[in-house]
Amino acid sequence: MKKISITLTVNGQKKTVEVTPNERLIDVLRYRLDLRSVKAGCLKGECGSCLVLMNGKPVKSCLILAAEADGSEITTVEGLGSLNKPALIQKAFIEAFGYQCGFCTSGFILLGHWILENMPDASEEEIKEILNGILCRCTGYKQIIEAIKLAQKWKRERK
Amino acid sequence: MSPYKYVGKPIPRADVDKVFGDAIFSFDVTLPGMLYAKLVGATQAHAKIKHIDYSKALQVPGVVAVFTGAEFPQKIGIYAADRDVLAREKVLYYGHPIAAVVAESLEAAENAAELIEVEYEPLPAVFDVKDALKPDAPILHERLAEYKHASFIYPEPGTNIATRVKLRKGDVEEGFAKADVIVEDTYREPLVSQAYLENWVGVARVKSDGTVEIWSSHQSPFAVRELLAASLGLPIGKVIVYHLYTGGGFGGKAGILLEHIPVLLSMKLGGRPVRLELNREENFHYMAQRAGYIFEMKTAATKDGKLIAHQGRYLLDAGAYADYTVNVARSVTFMAFGPYEIPNIHIDTCAVYTNKVPTTAFRGFGLMELFFASEQQIDQLAEKLGMDPVEFRLKNALIPGKSITPTQRRLREDAGAPADTIRRTAELIGWDKPLEKPKEPWKRRGRGIAAFWKGPVQPSSAAASAVVKLNEDGSVDLLVGTGEMGQGTVSALRQIVAEELGIEPEKVRVSPIRSTNLVPYTWQTVGSRGLYSDGQALMRALEDLKSQIRKVAAQIFKVFEDEIEIKDGKAYVKGKPWDSVTLAEIALGYMFPDGETIHGPLIGRGSHVPVQTTFLDPETGAGEPKPFITFGAGAVEVEVDLLNMQVKVIRAATVYDTPVINPGLAYGQVYGGLVMGMGLALTEQLVFDDHGRLLNPNLTDYKVFRAGDIPKEIKAEFLGVGQRNAPYGAKGIGELTMLAWPAAIINAIYDAIGVRVKETPATPDKLLKEIREQKPELLEEVRKQLLG
Numbered sequence: 001m002k003k004i005s006i007t008l009t010v011n012g013q014k015k016t017v018e019v020t021p022n023e024r025l026i027d028v029l030r031y032r033l034d035l036r037s038v039k040a041g042c043l044k045g046e047c048g049s050c051l052v053l054m055n056g057k058p059v060k061s062c063l064i065l066a067a068e069a070d071g072s073e074i075t076t077v078e079g080l081g082s083l084n085k086p087a088l089i090q091k092a093f094i095e096a097f098g099y100q101c102g103f104c105t106s107g108f109i110l111l112g113h114w115i116l117e118n119m120p121d122a123s124e125e126e127i128k129e130i131l132n133g134i135l136c137r138c139t140g141y142k143q144i145i146e147a148i149k150l151a152q153k154w155k156r157e158r159k
Numbered sequence: 160m161s162p163y164k165y166v167g168k169p170i171p172r173a174d175v176d177k178v179f180g181d182a183i184f185s186f187d188v189t190l191p192g193m194l195y196a197k198l199v200g201a202t203q204a205h206a207k208i209k210h211i212d213y214s215k216a217l218q219v220p221g222v223v224a225v226f227t228g229a230e231f232p233q234k235i236g237i238y239a240a241d242r243d244v245l246a247r248e249k250v251l252y253y254g255h256p257i258a259a260v261v262a263e264s265l266e267a268a269e270n271a272a273e274l275i276e277v278e279y280e281p282l283p284a285v286f287d288v289k290d291a292l293k294p295d296a297p298i299l300h301e302r303l304a305e306y307k308h309a310s311f312i313y314p315e316p317g318t319n320i321a322t323r324v325k326l327r328k329g330d331v332e333e334g335f336a337k338a339d340v341i342v343e344d345t346y347r348e349p350l351v352s353q354a355y356l357e358n359w360v361g362v363a364r365v366k367s368d369g370t371v372e373i374w375s376s377h378q379s380p381f382a383v384r385e386l387l388a389a390s391l392g393l394p395i396g397k398v399i400v401y402h403l404y405t406g407g408g409f410g411g412k413a414g415i416l417l418e419h420i421p422v423l424l425s426m427k428l429g430g431r432p433v434r435l436e437l438n439r440e441e442n443f444h445y446m447a448q449r450a451g452y453i454f455e456m457k458t459a460a461t462k463d464g465k466l467i468a469h470q471g472r473y474l475l476d477a478g479a480y481a482d483y484t485v486n487v488a489r490s491v492t493f494m495a496f497g498p499y500e501i502p503n504i505h506i507d508t509c510a511v512y513t514n515k516v517p518t519t520a521f522r523g524f525g526l527m528e529l530f531f532a533s534e535q536q537i538d539q540l541a542e543k544l545g546m547d548p549v550e551f552r553l554k555n556a557l558i559p560g561k562s563i564t565p566t567q568r569r570l571r572e573d574a575g576a577p578a579d580t581i582r583r584t585a586e587l588i589g590w591d592k593p594l595e596k597p598k599e600p601w602k603r604r605g606r607g608i609a610a611f612w613k614g615p616v617q618p619s620s621a622a623a624s625a626v627v628k629l630n631e632d633g634s635v636d637l638l639v640g641t642g643e644m645g646q647g648t649v650s651a652l653r654q655i656v657a658e659e660l661g662i663e664p665e666k667v668r669v670s671p672i673r674s675t676n677l678v679p680y681t682w683q684t685v686g687s688r689g690l691y692s693d694g695q696a697l698m699r700a701l702e703d704l705k706s707q708i709r710k711v712a713a714q715i716f717k718v719f720e721d722e723i724e725i726k727d728g729k730a731y732v733k734g735k736p737w738d739s740v741t742l743a744e745i746a747l748g749y750m751f752p753d754g755e756t757i758h759g760p761l762i763g764r765g766s767h768v769p770v771q772t773t774f775l776d777p778e779t780g781a782g783e784p785k786p787f788i789t790f791g792a793g794a795v796e797v798e799v800d801l802l803n804m805q806v807k808v809i810r811a812a813t814v815y816d817t818p819v820i821n822p823g824l825a826y827g828q829v830y831g832g833l834v835m836g837m838g839l840a841l842t843e844q845l846v847f848d849d850h851g852r853l854l855n856p857n858l859t860d861y862k863v864f865r866a867g868d869i870p871k872e873i874k875a876e877f878l879g880v881g882q883r884n885a886p887y888g889a890k891g892i893g894e895l896t897m898l899a900w901p902a903a904i905i906n907a908i909y910d911a912i913g914v915r916v917k918e919t920p921a922t923p924d925k926l927l928k929e930i931r932e933q934k935p936e937l938l939e940e941v942r943k944q945l946l947g
Contacts, residue, residue, distance in 0.1 A: 036187045037180030039406070041356045042439040046858035049356055078180040090178045094171045097823040100831065101645030102177030102184075103356040103406030109178065131866035135858060137356055137407050138645040140830030141866040142873065143823075 006070035010035070011079025017066070025064040026050045029076065037077045037106040041135070048134025051107030052076050058114050058133075077106045080113060089113045089151045098147030100138035107134050112148040120155055166658045166887050169823035173650040173669050174404070174643060182671065184404045185376040188362045190432035194223055196424055197268035198435070199258040199275050200444055201250035204514040204851030205284035205297060208249060208257065208277065215274040216260055221267030224428065225275070226259045231423055235390045237382070237414040239308035239321065241300060242480045242517070244419055249282065251299050251479035252514050253852045254444030261424055261433060284514040286851050288453060288476045291319040291511045299479060299512040311775070312485045319512040321481040324492040326506040326780035328565055334468025334503030338459030340543040346532035347918040348452040348901075349844040350476060353521055354863055355644075357406020358442040363421035365430035374401040375418050378408040378642045379683035384675045386415035387422065402673045405644035409835075410520030410894075411446060412644070413483055413685045443856030447519035448845060450484045450510070451476030454532035458496070460540050464554045466501045469536075473508040475525075480517035485510050487525040490616040493775065493784050494526055495565035496533045498577045498612035499555035504565050506780075514851050523894045524686060526613050527836065527901060531919060534609035534902035538909065548906070549585045552610055553578050557790075567781040570788075575816040575890070576880040577790040581610050587812035587874045588794035600944040601801045604809070605911025608794040609902035613895055614785030615686030619772040623692040624679035625700040627656060629708075629761040633728055633743035634666040639697065640673060640681035641689045646828065646893045648689035651820040652697050655886055659701045660742065661727040679764070687891025690820065691787055692767055694886035699765025707761045711745045714757055770884070787882050789890040791815040793833075793899025795870070797907040801930075801941045804923030806908060808837055810872035813899060817890040818879040825892060829875045832896025838864045840901035841920050912937060 001020040008015050010033055017032050026043070029035045029052065038061055041047035045063040052061045053075040081087035089112045092098065098112075099105040111130060115122050122130070127148050131141060161167025176182045213225040231244035246257045258275055262268035283297040290296055296319060300306070304316035312322045335341065361375035371393060377383050380402040388395045405412060421433040437445055455472040473491050477484040488510040495504050541551035557564070560572035585591075585608060594604045615621070626638040637656055643649050649669040657664040670678075681693055709723040712730035716723070716738070724733045731739035740749070748758040769786035776782055793813040799806050811833055819825035842862035846854045855861045881888015901919055908926070909915045914933045916925060930937050 035180065036183065039184070039186065039357070041358065041406075042858055044439065044857065044859075046439070047356060076180060077178070080179075082179055083175060083181075086179070093178050094175050097169070097172065097827050099172075099177055099645075100647065100827055101356070101407040102174065102182050102404055103186075105177050106180060128867040128869075135356065135863055135865065137354055137409070137835070137863060138831045139827060140832070140834035141869050142830040143827055145866065 004067050006066060008069060009073040011075060019066040021067055023066045024062055025066050025069045026061040028066045029061060029074065035076045035078055039103050039106065041103065047104065048107045049104045051110055051134060053110055053114060058111055075110065077109050080109065087113065088154055089116055092147040092151035092154065096143050096147035096150050098139070098144045104134065104136045108136065108144050112151060115148055116151050116155060120152055124149065163658050165654045165664055166820055168821070170654050170664050170821060172647055172824070173653045174671065176671065182404050184357060184406055185374050186357055186360045186406065186436070188374040188403065189434065190362060190364060193362065193432040193434050194261050194263060194428065195265040195268045196421060196433050196435040197260045197272040198256040198441065198445060199272050201246060201253060201255040201257050203250055203279045203281055204253045205282045206250050206279035207282060208246060209280050210278040211258055212276040213258060216271035219267055219271040219274065221263040222271045223261045223263065226424065226427065228257065233390050233419065234306065235415060235419055236480065237386060237482060238312045238485045239314060239481060240306050240390065244423060252516055253850065254516060255479065256445055259420065259424060261428060284851055286513055286515060286847060288451070288474045288511045288513060291513050299514065311489065321477050321510040321512055322485040322488050324488050324508040325778060326492045326495055326504060326565055327778065328567055329503035331468045331470050331503045331505040335459050337461065338467055339462040340540055341457060341459040342536050342539040342543065343457040344536065344539065344917065346454045346535065348528050348531060349919065350451045350478065350515060350518065351449045351839060351843045351845060352443060352861055353409040353411030353449065354858070354861060355407025355409055355411060358437045358439060359412065359416050359446050360434070360436040361418050361421045362432060362434040363418070363425045364432040365425045367430065370397050370399060371422050372399045372401065373418050373422055374403060375416065376405050376412060377402065377416055378405060378412045378644055378685060379414065380642060380673060380675050381640055381680055382414045382683045383418055387418050390419055391422065400675045402642050404671060405642055408644040409522040410524065410685065413520045413683065417445060439858060440856045443853060444516060447480065447482045447517040449521035450478065450487060450518040452528045454529065456532055456536050458536045458540060460544060462544065464544055464546050464551055466499055466555045468503040469496050469501050471506040473506060475510040476513055476515070477510045478513060478515040478518040481510055481512065482517060482519035484518045486616060487520060491525040491529045493566050493780055494529060494612065497530055497537060498557050498610050498790055500557050500562040515847060516853060520685065522835065523613065523897050524616050526611065527839070527898045530609055530611050530898055531901040531905065535905060535915065535917065538906045548608060549581065549590055552581050556581060556610070565780065566775060566784060568783045573883045574788055575790040575882070576878055577610070577612065579878055580790050580814040580816050581792045583814040583876060583878065584608060584792035584794050584812050587814065587876065588796060588810065590794070597798060601941045603799045603801065603911040604796060605907045605909065606794060606796050607903045607906025607910055608792060609899040609906065610792040611895065611898035612788050612790050613898060614788040615688035615891070616784065617682065617686055617688060619769060619774065621682040621692065621769060623681040623696040623767040625693060625696040625765050626679050627700045627704050627763045629704065629742055629746040631743060631746045633662065633741055633746065634668065635660065635662065637667055637669045638678045639669065639693050640678045641693045642684035643671070644684070647824040648693065650824060651690055652694060654820055655694065655697060656701065660725065662742065687789070687893040687895060689891065690889055691885050691891055694889070695884065696765045696767040698886050699767065700763040703765055704761060704763025707758065707763065708742065708745065711749050711758050712740055715740055715749055787885060787890045789815060789817050789892055789895050791895055793903050795903045795907050797904060797911060799908055799911045801937065804926045806841055806904065806921060806926070808870045808904065811870045812874040814876045814878060815892055815895060816878045816880045817892060818881045818888045819877050820887060820889050825877065826875060828893050828896045830873060833873065833900060834864050834869055836897040836900025837904065838862070839919060840904040842922065844920050
């Protein structure tokens with residue numbers, strides 16, 4: 001198959017990769033760029049374990065062809081922060097026990113981060129509507145919602 | 160408030176790496192030179208394999224080999240070796256793995272798998288448990304008599320019965336003769352899926368010295384090692400199982416899964432690493448799901464509100480292979496009914512093979528399913544007696560130190576607080592307060608409650624062990640063999656180490672990768688046993704380490720060992736905290752000023768086996784099956800929408816008797832168990848067509864609850880009633896958090912509309928059907944309200 005050269009800005013770093021036209025964004029992120037936080041639970045857009053931010057918007061990376069993503073900016077949890085320098089939302093997920101097995105966690109953290117950046121005053125109902133798009137089997141969602149609300153509170157207090 | 164510094168407090172989890180993308184799951188494992196395997200599933204539910212043509216598959220570039228069942232005579236299975244590696248001679252269910260393609264890339268393996276042609280000779284199939292029990296039923300396992308099985312499993316060759324379990328206590332006929340009210344009913348639950356988010360994956364290689372290494376998504380590394388060795392005829396010492404983070408298990412990854420397949424493929428291919436990863440659809444077919452159930456119950460009480468007899472015929476639809484389901488059959492039999500004392504009990508249980516996907520454990524090990532039935536029996540009896548359901552439950556609740564359990568043992572004095580959990584749950588849900596009336600006249604509110612009890616279903620020899628190593632900086636490495644699949648046991652164990660040594664939890668490390676050759680043994684990561692069993696081993700390991708600390712410090716301070724106090728990461732003579740040595744200073748032993756060094760590295764070890772648990776009598780079930788039992792109750796308020804037949808859980812309340820090590824983790828289990836239980840009550844089911852084909856092997860049509868579905872209000876409490884020998888009194892709760900919900904929800908629907916749904920899930924179509932049959936006037940009433 002003919003290869004296409006694409007350029008992505010992943011977590012702030014420019015990356016150029018050769019991809020086949022049928023390659024998905026998730027495969028490029030996981031296997032070419034070693035971003036293992038991007039998980040595959042279904043590869044059909046059902047679960048959201050592969051969710052990343054593309055040009056600031058949440059997308060399920062199994063539903064995006066790598067070629068479509070050419071020129072875009074991608075953020076994964078690796079790009080949000082680290083143990084020594086955690087993002088607000090990551091700190092809140094730790095504090096509020098917003099994860100258990102961790103397989104869906106990256107997607108929920110990125111959605112939480114999007115809410116914090118774009119709808120910092122989102123109500124609990126609005127948060128739930130946004131989270132409805134992806135699945136968690138362990139937590140029953142409550143502590144995920146609490147984590148996002150905690151991050152909202154911290155953000156408000158900082159202002 | 161907790162009297163301890165760390166125990167009882169919401170200390171962050173040990174696995175914070177999951178939040179930063181640093182966590183490595185089995186799914187993430189790749190090895191240099193790795194090959195990819197792809198399985199081919201059967202397209203018949205029951206058929207002889209006449210011919211498999213894989214010549215075209217072999218021509219696909221990148222394909223290394225294709226294997227069929229003929230090459231693998233081994234039999235696999237935890238309690239009965241009833242499973243072929245790949246189907247041999249015949250297939251037993253739609254999706255049954257029949258061939259394996261190995262290629263240089265996953266894509267090549269997938270493309271080649273599509274080209275494999277199988278010629279079948281169809282056989283009559285059986286999908287219904289009751290049909291499978293008929294004398295003329297098609298038989299799935301003709302060679303049942305040849306299968307190796309555990310001593311407490313009783314397969315019946317010549318039939319589809321995978322095991323039969325009996326329980327006899329008292330004399331039920333006499334009990335029924337004395338009864339004033341009797342309720343006889345049947346309850347059904349379909350096959351469902353554990354639906355964890357990480358599909359199963361395994362990567363195996365065989366080293367030149369014959370050592371087999373496997374990285375796979377499982378709960379119990381030592382069970383995988385034992386079963387892999389036993390089924391492949393390998394010495395235990397030649398098998399290394401790596402446990403990484405597991406993306407959810409819920410019983411579905413309890414024992415050996417498909418580890419034997421990549422191992423055998425690697426053996427055939429000169430030891431090259433082979434990765435077998437399942438996609439979602441494959442995971443629904445190749446991994447064992449949860450059994451279906453039929454509970455036929457006849458339960459009696461006297462007019463003063465005392466339970467007097469219970470007779471049950473319990474049938475488990477085990478699918479094509481019974482895996483843990485044969486032991487789940489024991490679980491539902493030996494618990495018999497809810498947490499109540501009944502003098503006369505008679506139960507016959509069968510796990511039955513059918514031509515459907517194989518089945519295994521699911522969080523709760525059959526008890527959520529049992530209580531779905533028994534807690535409806537309780538409500539129906541209370542109604543007949545004209546008694547309040549809570550009062551009726553309290554009248555019959557087991558009393559520690561007094562009551563005799565179904566397996567004819569006196570409940571230990573410190574077993575817990577069954578009645579208190581029921582009473583407190585009722586208070587939290589506002590049992591005696593009037594229900595709010597919904598604004599819309601087509602909506603109805605109701606409340607329901609269910610009580611539960613459970614302990615691990617394990618052999619009396621189920622052991623655990625732990626090692627704690629003190630490091631030169633005063634930090635500690637905690638080595639345990641239990642798995643981490645989200646439940647957080649290792650986080651709680653870490654807190655216990657911190658508490659006992661007086662060091663910050665961050666200074667206690669549990670390696671996220673635990674391999675069976677490097678960590679101490681534990682039987683399995685199942686049954687809510689980890690904190691209790693591994694926790695007791697850990698307490699002993701810490702005692703061992705502390706005695707070494709005291710020994711060294713006593714020599715330093717020239718006092719007797721019992722005069723040494725260990726606190727805040729230091730050791731000193733009691734009453735003289737100003738003169739101390741730090742744990743860091745003595746980690747490798749202690750050097751006196753003249754260079755003389757004593758003791759060497761400090762390392763504690765501890766072992767555990769359950770006390771007082773025994774074999775059970777095969778004819779009566781008498782004996783002690785459980786090292787501990789956690790008691791609790793759950794109640795809900797639901798709203799039934801009679802226009803769209805949707806049931807919404809508005810609020811939930813639940814109480815457990817045990818103390819907890821970490822409330823953050825414990826509440827996490829509570830919320831997760833609640834939402835999972837709601838799903839099983841209302842939406843989740845595996846649906847098969849008339850040919851046994853699974854129609855919903857995906858997460859769109861297999862309906863798992865989402866964030867917007869959770870109750871507005873959830874109240875949960877732990878009463879702090881500990882068991883003496885448990886670590887800090889704490890018993891397990893992981894599975895317990897799910898047990899109440901289907902029963903409580905169905906009881907609440909009955910309270911709301913007077914219609915009883917005796918089959919899960921209570922989907923809108925089923926609810927409408929039941930209303931039409933049981934109470935058609937309800938629909939007329941709503942019609943009138945709407946049209947005026």
